[in-house]
Amino acid sequence: MIIWKGTRIIGCATRCFSTSSRRTEIRHLSELPERVQPTFKETSNHDLLSLRWPSPPRNILVVRKDNDDDALEAVLEFGHHIRSTYPDISLIFEPYVAEELHRNFDFPIYAANGKENAAYQEKVDLTSTFGGDGTILHAASLFATAQSVPPILSFSMGTLGFLGEWRVGEYKRAFRQAYVSGAPGPLHAKSTDDPDHTSNPLRPGALQAWSNIKGKSMGHTRNSRILMRNRLRVGLFDENGTRLPHGPPSAYTNNPGEDVFALNEVLLHRGSLPHLAHITILIGSPPHQRTLTTAIADGFLISTPTGSTAYSLSSGGSIVHPLVSSLLLTPICPRSLSFRPLVLPANTPITLRIDEENRGKEIEVSVDGARRQTGLKTGMEVRVVGEEVRSPGAPGSREWAGGVPSIVRSGGAADGEDHWVGGLNSMLKFNYPFGNG
């Protein structure tokens, strides 16, 4: 239950006696200033982008792993550090987290009301996650209906995974680098290997704002590196081609019938049905749409490269680097020896249609692990295509939008693509040899 400043919720009386104290205050997101949208610049010799703020970020959403004491402790420490070092920054939490944490802070924190996820899209400048891959996935799902997702800075409690996480002990350095990324002059590095030194169009007052950071000088730092993760654009349609509403979390938006975005995958699955799912797979969109096959299986996955190390991997899919612009079509326990997983261009429209052989039984549909309460019946379709993340144009001049901008760990000897190679080895125990000669 959440305590809203001024608008006490009925029934709170018995438990909320201490809310008269200001320090336990939870304020509503709407009081925060508008979102600051960064730009993402291509660099000369990297596949990663360079993060540039027009003015310092102010509204930070903090997402943490549930039921994890380490993550809880890290969030508290992070919160106090932000408050003391970056006084202009406000912290946002999900409502149930805000309720749980607000007594630990002697300053106001912010939350949305219930499940109104759309509010995050208007206010959040940067998201910090504390937990594992699942936590990042959850954070991304809060923006499942947003064309433009704020950068995500993620901290891992344990093993560094595929998603470019930072060690939790690095949080001060990591946040500082992300905070000043794009700032001019002494605040950031003159790097020779990227166009960071070109002038970044700043908002009025931006420089002053950056100077307000407490403590020691920021010194020279490199701009943060962004891996832009493509998502899937997912629509549900009935047998007449009419849009069907999505389930949560995207249901809690103003436009429940629009496409939602998936960071990992869309899943069709028979669930608890005793019969296998019969699905017709179509490639392309009319008039160039063509049937690939009708397949019988436990289910089907359409994944992003980011999702290639998630469910698709369990189902036998290849591991695809996040910078390969592609979609994966991976069957789950197909009744065929010859349905090898496919990798298609990201801009290929793929349709999964519930075949009439299913005879009225509902096939479950899930987006990034969140299952829609009502399944799909004969003739209904899931239509998927990769999200567009950049405008056309020559490298250096293209606009980047869409995708989930992930601030990738950098610094030290390990740089560039490290997070992925590292993730392969640490997360998958990739290529552990057997036999001992």
Place this chain on the structure above:
Amino acid sequence: MIIWKGTRIIGCATRCFSTSSRRTEIRHLSELPERVQPTFKETSNHDLLSLRWPSPPRNILVVRKDNDDDALEAVLEFGHHIRSTYPDISLIFEPYVAEELHRNFDFPIYAANGKENAAYQEKVDLTSTFGGDGTILHAASLFATAQSVPPILSFSMGTLGFLGEWRVGEYKRAFRQAYVSGAPGPLHAKSTDDPDHTSNPLRPGALQAWSNIKGKSMGHTRNSRILMRNRLRVGLFDENGTRLPHGPPSAYTNNPGEDVFALNEVLLHRGSLPHLAHITILIGSPPHQRTLTTAIADGFLISTPTGSTAYSLSSGGSIVHPLVSSLLLTPICPRSLSFRPLVLPANTPITLRIDEENRGKEIEVSVDGARRQTGLKTGMEVRVVGEEVRSPGAPGSREWAGGVPSIVRSGGAADGEDHWVGGLNSMLKFNYPFGNG
């Protein structure tokens, strides 16, 4: 044995008495006019390109499957058709084929001398193949050292495969379409779905040349569709980083030490060695190069998407659409349960280094199935990266070069990506179900 005009080879006397007749003549490639280089235009709603000749192609290389009577017969019929319909066109064959066939033609044909493959790069406007995938692969290997490969028009004797082949019975229509592609006015179609109607810069006399086609008017045809197949750029290096020469076919070039191009894959394999190969896999190039893993296996493949339905598929790799800009790293019988095949961005430099655990034994290296006579020893490296096929820029304005321009079958109801979906089903018996309820 080949009969060169004017330069009779000693020892020919007994067998070549009939060569005084003009019709059995084999002439040298160098007598042909210079190559006509087409351009490849992006179209508005296709991933395929549009083929445009500045003037009609004149030098046609014909490659056929060996030991195949159907292919032989088709080549003869094709040759006579070209001669009678397109009198300005000259036919080129590989030397041993020219020797075998020239008595069947009452007009001169052309051939290179021995294994001087480089000559093809200077003269061939278009290659026609008669056979299967292996024949196309062989034709591409004749241009393994060429940055710019002429378009390939391939005819299948049997099942239509992944490579966009045409049925052999369609050869007249297919060749005519390829021949006039890019010609203005009544010669080609006004298509609304691509920029074919924009003016194509023609060479002087081009229009006149096209008008010389015998027989009925060309009528309106659409420009030929090109699927630009990316290749791998492959270099061999010794333990000091010095280049090593490649084996045939690229050995027969002026610069045997340069990179060669592979249409399908590069293979490292233990061959007949009783011990497994120990290979270190590095990602990126210095100073950002990083070790992925050292692996023990029968071998390793780096494949193009085109090669994903060849050896890589046998080894457990995913099927990757040719338009996904990527490289596949697929182990062959690895001594590990956890070396899942990888798909990397096409511009990722990958190095395979012979590990010292191999103790001086040679690991075989093959490019597109052609094995280098001498294997690689400890410390030697294969360095691979995907070929660049287009200049930067916005769609519509980019220059395309590199890659193997494959003229994809079109016409009738089936169009667009058909060849790939069709290939999955016809070639792989993809998704054949088991069980009968």
Place this chain on the structure above:
Amino acid sequence: MIIWKGTRIIGCATRCFSTSSRRTEIRHLSELPERVQPTFKETSNHDLLSLRWPSPPRNILVVRKDNDDDALEAVLEFGHHIRSTYPDISLIFEPYVAEELHRNFDFPIYAANGKENAAYQEKVDLTSTFGGDGTILHAASLFATAQSVPPILSFSMGTLGFLGEWRVGEYKRAFRQAYVSGAPGPLHAKSTDDPDHTSNPLRPGALQAWSNIKGKSMGHTRNSRILMRNRLRVGLFDENGTRLPHGPPSAYTNNPGEDVFALNEVLLHRGSLPHLAHITILIGSPPHQRTLTTAIADGFLISTPTGSTAYSLSSGGSIVHPLVSSLLLTPICPRSLSFRPLVLPANTPITLRIDEENRGKEIEVSVDGARRQTGLKTGMEVRVVGEEVRSPGAPGSREWAGGVPSIVRSGGAADGEDHWVGGLNSMLKFNYPFGNG
């Protein structure tokens, strides 16, 4: 709804007016004579057994595929043939089938009452199935609590599968061979390759009964060949080691808490849960029980070799010949790259225990595709071991019991193991090559 002779069910009045006619009569199973139990003899040079009746079979259970007109028609034709040729034989159907069919027969047919499957075990001499693999599996499930299963003679409407089916057109020959199998003298063959010619201990009157067959003399036939299919013995236990009742169909027995038998597999699966199942796998029984691993997956299968071409195959398991005495442990979408399917000795006790990581969520459990209504929670176990099918002893002297005795198609050129090799090729499209050179 079923019409019981003499014991009219209330509510039948309106629809059952015609039941006064004798030909629509459905009688209760209990009126039939006791079951005739055959023996199964090892033969000198086959892995198959020889079927021997002590006296002719009299009670034939007929099971058919639902919603299949071909199967329906075949059952009717079969019924009339049996009635006219083997007047001593009675036909038994499942209650809902009996209700559907009885008007088509002008003689009484038999059925059990509702779901009292145990009744079949006491009366059925032989089961005939008309349909596919699923029909055989269903027939076997009617004996899921029986130590001793009557022989199954199965007819396929379509492709011959793995289970030794006969073509439906062969039903007269097939049934005749099964009927006289073990009969002495001119009724059966003197085969030199098996001990069929040794005296079979007959019941009094058996010879006379066999002579009653109408129509032409039986002539010489070989004894029917039996493939004895091992089953799994499956028990469910709570966290204290107390037995839990099974779900249907075995729930409809006198002893719902006893082990049931599975012909194909036991499945643990997360079903519609968003979280993966955490299962601890233990090998052996106390005090020699040992933990193999705790695994995270969509589910786990323990299969018989018969089940190796069913769900296990979809999940990546090997194909195991039914005569390999073994159990298969196959994970479904494991969160591991290194959980390769296992094949264990049939007499290995395997325990799957719901791990506490599942936090109270229920994991679905299914036996041969029939899901138990209530899943298993933390600490509960599925305990599985292969069924014992023969007594110890030297070949030729061993007693065979347990297992599902499948009468394997024979005759003509194809004999012996044909059904399995044939099934591989026809059912799985095993080893369909790709590529065309």
Place this chain on the structure above:
Amino acid sequence: MIIWKGTRIIGCATRCFSTSSRRTEIRHLSELPERVQPTFKETSNHDLLSLRWPSPPRNILVVRKDNDDDALEAVLEFGHHIRSTYPDISLIFEPYVAEELHRNFDFPIYAANGKENAAYQEKVDLTSTFGGDGTILHAASLFATAQSVPPILSFSMGTLGFLGEWRVGEYKRAFRQAYVSGAPGPLHAKSTDDPDHTSNPLRPGALQAWSNIKGKSMGHTRNSRILMRNRLRVGLFDENGTRLPHGPPSAYTNNPGEDVFALNEVLLHRGSLPHLAHITILIGSPPHQRTLTTAIADGFLISTPTGSTAYSLSSGGSIVHPLVSSLLLTPICPRSLSFRPLVLPANTPITLRIDEENRGKEIEVSVDGARRQTGLKTGMEVRVVGEEVRSPGAPGSREWAGGVPSIVRSGGAADGEDHWVGGLNSMLKFNYPFGNG
């Protein structure tokens, strides 16, 4: 070079001056007493057998891993321990090892002459290996033509693998247990869970011999547990059905044309050929032989369950427990999506025939990793069947012969099947999970 007692080899003069001293002596195997053959008794509640010597073993073959200092040191320590504690025992080495080691021992050691492996079969009572799985495989290959293999007691320098190895530090206890296994009275345990306490028929003087062990009383020990590993029986035949000789090591026997035995697998492989192997696979033996399929692949493996964790595993085969009486047929990189590995009964004859599509090219054939110098050509066959390891009869009364009797590690809490479950986890890193929630 080897120093034979009395028969000095020419050229030895310069290096062998010290051979006048008795302690550097290498004697020939033929001087040793005849082999002592143990029996293997079935136990009441184990799948393992109980080892029983009729009299103490005297001739111990010691095999070690090459180029491994730890293995060398362990062998020396073992040798001195055996000499001091079991004075009646003689140590045998392979010729090149004897030459390398003999100066380190002040007592005579024994060796065969060159490659006359058959001599081992007549003399060796027990083999001890020091190394890894490869060392055990090599030791087994020395008996590749022997119907009866002496027990193998193996010590691992590193990780305990699948083959029941003991830790090298346990060598005293392990050897003592193996040495007294089957001895009566106070020398061995009265175990209640096996028939060890039944009288073992001893040779005259056996008891006295056991009493000669120096040092402390043997105390009560349990009999050693034997895992009898089945082998493959392998024959090579030309296109007329005439036997072809095997290559080394079996070539060095008196009957080079007879079947040889493989502990792991038989391999057909294209080796360095550019073309895939075309192999026809036949199941059964005439007249019941039937073609399974003709397949195109890099190669084919027929493996034992012991070999299921070797090459077959790399090629995608299942892991099969060594007590599952079976053969594995595993393709290597097949040109098919639908050639799933097969598991067949051990007594199934399998024939691999070189198909005429190979057009005269030789397909390599290897037995347990040893390649035959000459490959097989069109029409030639490899015929394989599982070795018979026990006579028919009831458990407890059967005779066991054939197979490789492996003395399995025991003692402590971990017993029974430990070695296999342990091997899965330690060797394969079986079921290492990915993802971190």
